[in-house]
Amino acid sequence: MCGTCGCSNHDHGHSHDHSHDHSHSHSHDHGDGTKITIEQDILQKNNLLAERNRGYFEAKNIYCLNLMSSPGAGKTALLEETIRRIKGKSSICVIEGDQQTNNDADRIAALEVEAFQVNTGTGCHLDAAMVNHAIKHLKPEEDSILFIENVGNLVCPAMFDLGEAKKVVIISPTEGDDKPLKYPYMFQEADVCIINKIDLVPYLNTDVNKLRENALKVNHHLELFDVSATTGAGMDAWCEWLLKKNNQ
Amino acid sequence: MHELAIAQSIVQLAEQNARENQAQEIEELELEIGSLAGVEIASLEFALQCAVKDTMLNNARIIRHDIRAEGRCGDCETRFFVDTLFSPCPRCGSYAVNILHGKELRIKSIIVK
Numbered sequence: 001m002c003g004t005c006g007c008s009n010h011d012h013g014h015s016h017d018h019s020h021d022h023s024h025s026h027s028h029d030h031g032d033g034t035k036i037t038i039e040q041d042i043l044q045k046n047n048l049l050a051e052r053n054r055g056y057f058e059a060k061n062i063y064c065l066n067l068m069s070s071p072g073a074g075k076t077a078l079l080e081e082t083i084r085r086i087k088g089k090s091s092i093c094v095i096e097g098d099q100q101t102n103n104d105a106d107r108i109a110a111l112e113v114e115a116f117q118v119n120t121g122t123g124c125h126l127d128a129a130m131v132n133h134a135i136k137h138l139k140p141e142e143d144s145i146l147f148i149e150n151v152g153n154l155v156c157p158a159m160f161d162l163g164e165a166k167k168v169v170i171i172s173p174t175e176g177d178d179k180p181l182k183y184p185y186m187f188q189e190a191d192v193c194i195i196n197k198i199d200l201v202p203y204l205n206t207d208v209n210k211l212r213e214n215a216l217k218v219n220h221h222l223e224l225f226d227v228s229a230t231t232g233a234g235m236d237a238w239c240e241w242l243l244k245k246n247n248q
Numbered sequence: 249m250h251e252l253a254i255a256q257s258i259v260q261l262a263e264q265n266a267r268e269n270q271a272q273e274i275e276e277l278e279l280e281i282g283s284l285a286g287v288e289i290a291s292l293e294f295a296l297q298c299a300v301k302d303t304m305l306n307n308a309r310i311i312r313h314d315i316r317a318e319g320r321c322g323d324c325e326t327r328f329f330v331d332t333l334f335s336p337c338p339r340c341g342s343y344a345v346n347i348l349h350g351k352e353l354r355i356k357s358i359i360v361k
Contacts, residue, residue: 032275032361033275033276033359033360033361034269034271034359034360034361035357035358035359036265036266036269036271036357036358036359036360037356037357038261038262038265038355038356038357038358039354039355039356039357040261040265040354040355041353041354042254042257042258042261042279042353042354042355043254043257043353044257044261045257045260045261046257123253124250125250125253127253155250156250156253158286159250159254159286160250180334181334184332184333184334185286185333187333188333214334216343217334217336217343218333218334219333220322220343220344220345
């Protein structure tokens with residue numbers, strides 16, 4: 001063990017409560033080299049930029065939601081149906097994240113709502129810098145709603161704060177009732193869980209009660225909504241929640 | 249897949265701190281990673297091997313402290329080690345568990361010259 005600062009190369013597996021993100025670096029000689037204490041979160045750069053985005057949204061009273069799901073859960077369809085229902089009641093704009101194509105931004109633009117497509121190339125998630133760049137183009141109005149549709153991926157987007165007010169995970173019953181247990185990080189990070197394509201339940205073996213139970217096992221704070229963007233079932237309750245939050 | 253982005257953030261943050269201290273090279277990098285940080289250790293190690301190439305961390309020893317996650321039951325207040333994000337309370341079986349630590353993803357220190 002180092003006599004100067006107590007560090008050890010064999011100090012694995014310890015645990016403690018001490019946690020903070022601010023820097024308080026100190027340095028001293030450590031054999032040949034100089035030891036610099038950093039104690040910083042690895043994602044600090046993303047987190048700081050996310051806080052800047054969040055500050056901008058708060059100052060302009062923009063309610064920002066980060067929508068995440070596996071590919072094909074119906075994020076864009078849900079967004080389209082949500083926009084159709086609330087368009088006259090709130091100003092809306094959308095950031096679309098996909099690896100390739102402008103397809104989703106084109107679908108949103110067809111509803112006469114401003115949309116900005118971010119293509120991540122081979123990237124598997126949006127980060128705060130991409131959102132920062134997108135809002136400079138979009139210039140969302142005051143008192144508006146900004147939807148961020150993340151890259152379809154139930155793993156990586158959970159790790160990256162974008163500056164949103166709430167994270168929304170969307171799941172469809174076609175994915176099976178154990179999805180929240182298989183991909184718990186996403187459900188742990190989310191504030192809201194929307195079960196989309198609820199109209200398909202009679203044709204599937206998925207137990208929706210079990211799906212809800214599993215989601216709540218991972219995160220007992222989750223707010224749950226059952227909807228079908230296709231038939232419109234449950235959309236009133238979701239849109240009502242959204243408009244209420246936007247006016248708070 | 250996000251492990252590469254994390255590896256790149258590690259390199260960026262370590263090099264930034266090294267430069268602020270007028271260092272030429274990083275000899276050692278010390279990380280703290282919680283068991284529920286959402287990072288696959290094998291993937292991170294592989295991503296780091298790629299990310300350190302041609303950087304100040306090229307020859308650095310990497311020391312990792314693994315932090316075992318602990319949670320507290322929201323119903324009966326029992327404190328216990330949690331292995332998954334859906335581990336029930338061992339005392340009362342409740343899933344209303346609040347994670348106390350184990351999500352750390354931190355650079356603790358570097359040794360530079």
